[in-house]
Amino acid sequence: MSLAIVHTRALCGLEASPVTVEVHLANGLPAFNLVGLPDAExxxxxxxxRxxxxxxxxxxxxxxxxxNLAPADLPKEGGAFDLPIALGILAASGQIRVEAxxxxxxxxxxxxxxxLRPVRGALAIALAAAADGHALVVPAANADEAALARAASVLPANSLLEVxxxxxxxxxxxxxxxxEAAAPDAAMPDLADIKGQLRARRALEVAAAGAHSVLLFGPPGTGKSMLAQRLPGLLPPMSEDEAVASAAVQSIEGGFDPTCWHRRPFRAPHHSASAPALVGGGSVPRPGEISLAHHGVLFLDELPxxxxxxxxxxxxxxxxGRITVSRAGRRAEFPARFQLVAAMNPCPCGYHGASGSRCRCTPERIARYLGKLSGPLLDRIDLVVEVPALEPAELATAAPGESSAVVATRVLxxxxxxxxxxxxVNAALAPRAIERHCTPDAAARKLLEDAAAGLGLSARGYHRLLKVARSIADLAGQERVGVAHVAEAVTYRRALDLRRRG
Structure with missing residues (x-):
């Protein structure tokens, strides 16, 4: 038979679109033509x-x-088409059975x-193949990853001859x-390593409880990065759906490690990262850091x-919780339900407001530095907490704080x-759900209204303050949001106008 058809997949955003590899042998001068919008690879x-x-x-x-790689209008990239092309040639030339x-x-x-060498997106491809009821033949190096799709029948092979x-x-x-899922990593950073900084530790617990975004600011060396690195250890274990969704994004990028299955991602891009690197992009859209942190933590150090x-x-x-990347003729949507943790200094040199008057920054320079953080961006950050410098004597005598395991129990x-x-989670509540589930009592409502007026909060800021108060009440096991919960939430919003500190 001079015609053979082989089925495979092409990655298009987060989807693995079906591709039919049609191989036809005809008489004439020997030639090898590849059509169907293939890229250089x-x-x-x-x-x-050959x-x-x-x-x-x-x-x-x-x-x-x-x-022919059909459909012809779908761009194809990568080396994953090698195996189906080779099998198509063998079937069309009668060296293997077409019906097989x-x-x-x-x-x-x-x-x-x-x-056979591994390819990107094995998990996303396996999920799509299982939905269509097909067995998936993959390189052996991709087998652990592809098999994470529970319904998939994954056949691992080491070579073309095995297939x-x-x-x-x-x-x-x-x-x-x-x-089976990997056991928890005993080497995960522990919150007990942080001495002092009780307010920052409390803010981190509240952030973990409601999946809120948090900004830590203070002089260099006060523990901001250490606190951020310990947030994943406070979060609940990932559900099966969360683990699959997170792994599928990382699989598309080619950086998923099956041994990290059910572990929340922690992404910490350098401040030199470009917009496409952070939110996704490229001529063929790829997920960025915010999508690779899906259901995990995105840490932006040196935020300004x-x-x-x-x-x-x-x-x-x-x-x-989503990002849409649009290019000429192409559009891809990626999930981005991440928890933002950011850290920054109070000024370019880092020592504004610290003891000892070490800061040499002018007010104009401080204002320019803090002005990089726009009002709309700050309005979307739920908690802002200062991480002050501790005196050496305080560090030496500070008792060890609670461990991550103890705090994680309350968060769970x-x-x-x-x-x-x-x-x-509370951070994802829509306005109608906020009215239904975050109703404060009379005294708390009065405090909330006074705080909103005094701080000049927008409607978004008002709702975010209420959601933080709801998380504080949940940590306390309270059904209604009370005065104490709103009062604590207000202290985290009062620090939002950082530019006044200059």
Whole structure:
């Protein structure tokens, strides 16, 4: 038979779109034509496939070979099409049975000695293949990742010869058995390492309880980065759906480690990161740091050092939990339900307001530095807390604080109350849900109204203050939001107008 059809997938944003590899052999001068909007990596498959078939001792047809990757208007990139192209040529030339390809999808990059190399997006591809009821043949190096899709039948192979032997029933590739979730990492940073800083520790607990964003500011060396690094240890374990969603994004980027399954991601990009690196982009849209931190923590250290346009790009995803990347003729949407933790100094030199009068920054320079943080961005940050410098004597005599495990127990109980009450975390409550679940008592409402008027809060700021108060009440096990809860929440909003500190 001179025509063969092989099924595979192309990554398009977070989706793995079906692609049909059609291989046709015709009479005429030998040629190898590859059509269907392939990029440079896909076009190079011609040389890899030719060499791999020769090394595996298959006959390479000396005919006019046309390979069509359908649909033709869907861009294809990467080396994952090597294996389906090679199998299509073998089936079209009669060296393997065409009907053996039915019910299977294939992805894999071929080395010149016919071995299979791993590809990006194995988990996203496995999820899509399972939804269509197909078995997925993947390189063995991708098997652990692909098998995280519970319903998928994943067949791992080390080489083209193994795949052909399986299709010809000479040997069988057994479905890969999914590994159990990794045990918690005992080496995760512990909150007990932080001495003093009781207010900052409390703010971190409140942030963890309601999935709120938090900004830590203070002089260098006071523990801001240490506090941020300990937030993942306070968060509840990931649910199965959260783990799959987070892993699928990292799989598309090619950086997922199966041993980190069920562990919340912690991303800390450098302040030199560009807007596409942070929120996603590229000619072929790829997820950025905010999507790679999906259901985890995004830590932005030295916040004012980021380009202002980069910071402004965070405003929409902080509100919606999603980011849409649009390019000419292409549009991709990525999830970005991350928890933002940012850290900054009070001035360029870092010592404004610190004891000893070490700061040499002029008021204009301080104002310019703090002015990089726009009002709309600050309005989307729920808690701002100062992390002051501690005296050496205080550090030496400070008793160890509570461990992450103790605090995480309270956070887990607060999250359980939120899940039972509203089916999600407080930070994600919509306005109508806020009215229903965050109703304060009479005294608390009066304090809330006075605070909103005194601080000049926007409607968004008012709602965010109320959601923080709801999280504080959940930590206390209270059904209603009371005065004490609102009062504590107000202290975290009062610090939001950082520019006045200059």
């Amino acid at each position: 896909v076009r190079e498959a011609r040389d890899r496939v 060499a791999a078939l020769a090394v595996a001792q298959f006959d390479f047809p000396q005919r006019r070979i046309t390979v 390809l039915d019910g299977h999808e294939f992805v894999g990059e071929l080395s010149l000695d016919a071995r 052909c032997a399986h299709l010809e029933a000479r040997s069988e590739i057994l479905p890969h058995v999914r590994r 050092e980021f380009d202002r346009r980069v910071l402004e790009a965070l405003r929409e995803p902080l509100e919606t 109980a607060a999250r359980a109350r939120q899940s039972e009450r509203q089916g999600g």
